[in-house]
Amino acid sequence: MKISRRRFLGHALGVSMVGLTSYEAWRYFVPGRPPISVDFPGKAIGHAIRDAQMQPPANIPTRYVNTVIIGSGAAALSAAWQLSRQEMQDYILLDGAERNGNNRGESQFGVDYPTGAHYLPLPSPESEHIRELLGDLQLYQHGVYDERALLQVPNERLFYQQHWQSELLPRRDADSERFFRFINQLSNQRGADGKRLFTIPLDLSSTDNHWRRLEQITFAHWLQQQGYHSPTLLWYLDYCCRDDYGQGISQVCAWAGLHYFCARGNEQNEHGSVLTWPHGLHELSQRIRAFCRLQPLENWPESSQPFKQPYSMNAFVASIEEHAQGVRLLVCTGQQKYFWLEARHAICAMPLYIAAHVVKNIQQYGFKPESHMPQYAPWIVANFLLRGMPAESRHSRLAWDNILYQGAGLGYVVATHQQIRQGPPAYTSFTAYTALNQDTPANVRRWMLSASPEEIYQCAAAELEQIYGVALRQRILQARLSLRGHAMAVPQPGYLANQGLQALRSYTGRLQFAHSDLSGYSIFEEACYWGKRAAVQILAQQ
Known part of the structure; x- marks a missing residue:
């Protein structure tokens, strides 16, 4: 009997696997997982502050500055933008545990990609502060947005009933x-x-x-x-x-x-035009730093003269105490060197779950952590760095945002999408976002701390492997998994009536609070609003 090539190969494979366990047979057909890197941004420092593990040496020096901004996320950099816009120079921005906060981006294999926020919708009618910022950053001129930053088509698609469609609403x-x-x-x-x-x-x-x-x-x-x-x-x-x-x-x-x-009005809804870059809002963060002419400071000068230009420093704050003449802070640099910082004014642009442990007696500002603290949603932001692009079906083109109907995650964004018009890139990153709401946030954070890298990978890659199959692993050069246990505040029932948040918003002392947490939910526009507002308050006190 003549045997076909297909039957021969099948028989050969079967013979070669005789005696293998079922797991070994499965491994024969299923590619192994790619190299996995797990990152917990800010966890080590945050837990050390929470657990009061900071042990500064005795007799540390004291430094002086007019204004200090604590943090480097959207609110902090927006405050810096406003101070510099009004030509104030004597201030320093302390980057905190993660430079640029949730807007941080990374680069590998020549590919820029986000580890957090990845786009900015065009401003709502009331978001004049965003149009003002974008104008200063040369992204909005004479009523026109920079076309290089506007999202290119196809912008989104949904995998529904085994087919891709361009509309995210499955059916009307x-x-x-x-x-x-x-x-x-x-x-x-x-x-x-x-x-x-x-x-x-x-x-x-x-x-x-x-x-x-x-x-x-x-x-x-x-x-x-x-x-x-x-x-x-x-x-x-x-x-x-x-x-x-x-x-x-x-x-x-x-x-x-x-x-x-x-909120965005009939002219601009959430799925309308957006501004985006390969490494997400990291681009805005870097543009603000350039606008402010922030210079890195490694060693504080011995002179107590006012700064003639603003600085940023790789440092975090372990304690904040307001007094009649200003604000006293305990600062620890990236080199584990401590010093006291006396500032006439301070902007606390940290999330409230950290500020509650850093600001001395935060209850005096009307904020009681046990009853006023927002609930925070945990996320995984996973970047799958790929060699080339996986094959797509004949009837669909890869979009910027790609979503699976009834998937546990939120889909994946193609970091090189804005460059596709120049030809398919040799390398790219699929950035998969997973909002972990299958259990209480506290239980999910416990899982994050105990889960193995392989378990986290399986959670983050599930949708991609469902769409492309496990063969996608053969293209993955590395899986970069960022676990954000307190990614964003959740607007639960009662959040608008939160008296603690109202108290922090209305406080007008030498210490100002600025973070999207003050709005009870986390988007760039809210963070920028509170950052600018805090800076305006401080400028009025000069």
């Missing part, structure tokens, strides 16, 4: 049509105080109680009350909430759920 039905008609009506509606109901920044939203009371129930509860039952619509709304808030419709409040869709 009566429920989805009714919901979006309501959103269009609500987007420009104003409250009794004349303000739009939902705005970015949140601080400028209407306080009309008729609508604010929606913060008392979950978005899921409100949707049920309104008779929305479509599985595809509910999945889409849940996805959007997980994408912006880190938790789904069963965790965030109804006001926040509607805010997501209404």
Whole structure:
């Protein structure tokens, strides 16, 4: 009997695997996992501060400055931008545990990629501070945005029923049509105080109680009350909430759920045009540093003369205490050298879960951590560095944002998307975002600390391997997994009425607070708003 080549190869493979265990046979067909690198940004320093493990030596020196900014995320750099804009020079920015915070980017194999935030939607009508910033950064001139930063098409696609489609809403039905008609009506509606109901920044939203009371129930509860039952619509709304808030419709409040869709106005919604770069908002951070002419400072000069230019320093703060003449800080540099810093003014741009352990007696500002602390959503941001591009189906092109219907993650972004028009790159990174809301945030953080790199990889890569198969591993040069246990504040029911956040927002002493946490949720626009506002307060005190 003549045997075909296919049958021969199958027989040969079968003979060669006789005697192998089932696991060894599986390994024969399934590529091994690629090299895995796990990063916990800020964990070591954050836990040392939390557990009061900092042990400064005796008789450390004291340094002096007019203003210190504590942190280097979006709020901190926005404060620096505003100080420099008003030609203030005598200030220093202390980078903290992670330079550029959640906007940090990295580069490997000639590929830039984000480890956190990766895009900025075009500003809402009320976000004049963002247009002002983008103008100073040469990204918005004469009413036109830099086309090199505008997202190129195809911008997004959804893997639904084994096929890719360009629209993220899986399908249109009566429920989805009714919901979006309501959103269009609500987007420009104003409250009794004349303000739009939902705005970015949140601080400028209407306080009309008729609508604010929606913060008392979950978005899921409100949707049920309104008779929305479509599985595809509910999945889409849940996805959007997980994408912006880190938790789904069963965790965030109804006001926040509607805010997501209404705050940018009818002209610009969340899935409209955005500004993005290969390494995400790291680009904005670096542009702000250049605008401010921030110079790195390794060793503090012995002279007590005012700075003639602003500096940044690889250092974090272990304690902050405000007094009548200013603010006293205990600073530790990247070289583990301690010193006291006396500043006339300070901007605390750290997340509140850190500030609660650093600011001495933070309760005196009206913030009680045990009752006012926001809940924080844990995330995995995974960069899969690839040699070339995996094959796509004939009927779909790789988009910037690629999402799997009913996937546990939030899809993956192609870091080199903006460069694809120049030809397929030799290397790229697929950046997969996973908002871990399958359990309570506290339990997820415990899992993060105990899980093996292989377990974390499996969680982060599950959607990619479902779409491309495990053969994708043969292209992966390295998996860079960033675990952010406190990635973002969650706008749960009651967050608008949080008196602790209100107290920090309204405080006008020598110590100012600036972070997106003050808004109860985490986006660049909110962080920039509070950073600019804190700087304006300090400039008024000069």
